Amino acid sequence: MVRWSKRHDKPEEIGEAAEMKEAAEESAESEKIEGIVEEAQEEETSWFARLKSGLTKSRDDMVGKISNLLMLRGRIDDELWDDIEAILIQADLGVQSTMRVIDNLRDRATYERISEPEQVIDLLKDELVDILRSKTPQTLHDSAGRRIYLIVGVNGTGKTTTIAKLAKSFTKEGRSILLGAADTFRAAAIEQLDIWARRLGVDIVKHERGADPAAVVYDAIHAANARKVDILLIDTAGRLHTYVNLMEELKKIKRIAEREKSDAELETLLVIDATTGQNGIAQARLFHEVLNVDGIVLTKLDGTAKGGIVLAIQDDLAIPIRYVGVGEGMDDLQEFKPEEFVEALVG
Ligand SMILES: Nc1nc2c(ncn2[C@@H]2O[C@H](COP(=O)(O)OP(=O)(O)OP(=O)(O)O)[C@@H](O)[C@H]2O)c(=O)[nH]1
Ligand SMILES: [Mg+2]
Numbered sequence: 487m488v489r490w491s492k493r494h495d496k497p498e499e500i501g502e503a504a505e506m507k508e509a510a511e512e513s514a515e516s517e518k519i520e521g522i523v524e525e526a527q528e529e530e531t532s533w534f535a536r537l538k539s540g541l542t543k544s545r546d547d548m549v550g551k552i553s554n555l556l557m558l559r560g561r562i563d564d565e566l567w568d569d570i571e572a573i574l575i576q577a578d579l580g581v582q583s584t585m586r587v588i589d590n591l592r593d594r595a596t597y598e599r600i601s602e603p604e605q606v607i608d609l610l611k612d613e614l615v616d617i618l619r620s621k622t623p624q625t626l627h628d629s630a631g632r633r634i635y636l637i638v639g640v641n642g643t644g645k646t647t648t649i650a651k652l653a654k655s656f657t658k659e660g661r662s663i664l665l666g667a668a669d670t671f672r673a674a675a676i677e678q679l680d681i682w683a684r685r686l687g688v689d690i691v692k693h694e695r696g697a698d699p700a701a702v703v704y705d706a707i708h709a710a711n712a713r714k715v716d717i718l719l720i721d722t723a724g725r726l727h728t729y730v731n732l733m734e735e736l737k738k739i740k741r742i743a744e745r746e747k748s749d750a751e752l753e754t755l756l757v758i759d760a761t762t763g764q765n766g767i768a769q770a771r772l773f774h775e776v777l778n779v780d781g782i783v784l785t786k787l788d789g790t791a792k793g794g795i796v797l798a799i800q801d802d803l804a805i806p807i808r809y810v811g812v813g814e815g816m817d818d819l820q821e822f823k824p825e826e827f828v829e830a831l832v833g
Contacts, residue, residue, distance in 0.1 A: 511674045516681050519650075533812075533820055537787065538830040540812040544793030548577040549607065549832050556603035566603070567592055578763050580798030587613050587797075611832045614797065618824035621800045632750035634707065634718045636743055638736055638777060639757035640769055641724030644785035644811060646675070648757055649719045650682040651811070651819035657686065661716035666706030667692035668699040668739060669723040679721050689715075699723065699735060700742050707746040718750070733776045740777055755808060757783045758799070760791035767798050774805055781808035783819075788812045793831050796822075 551573045559566050567588055574584040590613050591606065600609065635652065637645045646669075653663050665683050667690060669675035676692050683690035691706035703720055710718040722739060726732040743752050756779040758766040766784075773779055782799055787810050800807050807822040 515674065515678050519681050519685055533817070534826065534830065536812045536818065537810070537820075537826070538833070540788035540791060541793045541831050543790055544577065545831055545833060547792075548573060548579075548794060549610075552610070553604075553607060556606055559603060562595055562600065562603055562606065570606075574794070577794035578767070578792040578798060579794040580767070580802040583617060583797040583801035586617065586801070590616075607832065611828055614828045614832065615824050617797060617801050618828065621804065621806060632710070632714070632716055634710065634720065634743060634747055634750045634752045636720050636722065636740060636752065636754045637757060637783075638722050638754060638773060638779070639724060639783075641672070643724065643757040643759040644783070645669075645724060645757045646678055646682070646721055647814065648755075648783050648785060648809070648811065648819060649679070649721050650686065651816055652809075653682070653686050653688055653717075653719055654816050655819070656717045657688065662713075663688040664706065664710050664713070664715040664718045665690040666702055666718060666720040668702040668706070669721050670695055670697045670699050670702060671723040671726055675721070675723070700738050703739050703742050704746060707743060707748075707750075710750065711746075711748045736777055753780045755779065755781050755783050756805075757785060758795075760784050760787045760793070760795060761789060763792040763795060766792075766795055767803070770799050770803055770805060774803065779805060781806045783807075783809045783811065784822075785811035785819075788818075793827075796827060 552570055555566070555569055555573070559569075570591070571584055571588045574587060575581065579587070587610070591609050594600070594609050594613075595606065600606065635649075637649055639645050649665065653665065656663055663686075665679055665688060667676045667679045669679075670693060673695070676695060680690055680692065691702065691709050693702050693705070699722065706718060706720060709715070720739075720743070722736060723732065726735060740752075740754060754777055756770060756773045756777075758770055760766065762769075770779075770782060782805055784796065784799070784807055787793065796807055796810075799805055809819050810822050810827070811819045
């Protein structure tokens with residue numbers, strides 16, 4: 487744990503043991519990154535298959551339960567809608583989106599004289615796509631223009647990994663990249679980003695651990711402006727002494743970025759771990775209040791993810807989902823596409 491000296495606002499000496507631990511962590515991190523890069527090169531499974539397999543649990547929790555219900559019930563009545571409503575809420579869809587889905591399903595079932603319960607699944611699919619599509623913005627930015635991505639989120643959600651994945655994907659598009667290491671708080675955070683920068687062959691702007699993150703952001707933006715770099719990706723801390731400290735720091739960083747960005751567009755992306763369900767929604771609400779985020783990166787949709795939170799975030803909170811991640815591999819992050827997501831979720 488890093489302690490801070492009051493006078494210099496810098497970490498105090500951490501001692502030999504801590505340094506050894508850090509060196510061990512760095513080497514473990516380095517090995518892990520090597521593994522991820524190698525796996526990405528061998529990766530053959532398609533993105534959609536991975537997304538679909540990642541959403542297996544969400545699919546079982548939502549569509550599986552609804553299908554069973556439809557089979558058992560055998561007819562469409564008020565009780566059926568109530569039961570579907572309960573399933574959607576349990577699947578973390580959010581109250582507002584669940585109400586909207588149920589109201590629209592009920593109306594359409596009446597207008598279209600749907601009598602076979604199995605048809606409800608197709609209606610549900612349409613409804614989910616409609617909601618997600620209506621809330622998915624057309625591109626936020628001029629795709630050819632210079633951009634600065636401020637990557638924020640609580641610790642462990644996948645910020646640094648997402649930066650590496652985005653850097654790789656933008657590099658493939660032929661765009662020039664710079665990384666900014668503004669998580670100066672956590673031990674080994676700068677080294678972790680540095681390892682990625684080396685692996686991906688991109689430049690990085692970094693200061694010493696404990697330095698003022700706003701100063702890193704200032705330098706990174708000025709370097710990006712001077713070199714006319716297309717994409718600057720800024721890593722930030724996920725944890726400080728307190729949540730209030732973190733929010734104050736991020737607000738300051740954003741203010742500096744807005745002020746210094748010159749002709750680049752600034753996009754604040756909040757990274758949320760999909761396995762945290764309702765907690766992730768609470769994080770989105772809080773970060774949005776303080777930082778006015780432009781979009782969400784939803785990571786860890788593989789495993790025990792709660793796919794329903796996509797609707798809760800995009801519909802209830804009206805924050806667009808920009809990217810989704812389904813694994814630790816370099817190709818496991820893609821732009822969010824409503825039709826594809828619903829196809830993978832509902833099948
Ligand atoms: N399964 C899975 N793991 C992921 C995904 N994205 C990131 N991870 C893993 O989550 C862990 C944390 O990722 P980081 O990128 O270090 O998270 P962070 O937000 O930068 O964390 P701090 O720097 O501590 O704030 C790592 O082990 C990643 O490999 C994903 O989409 N799926
Ligand atoms: Mg990090």
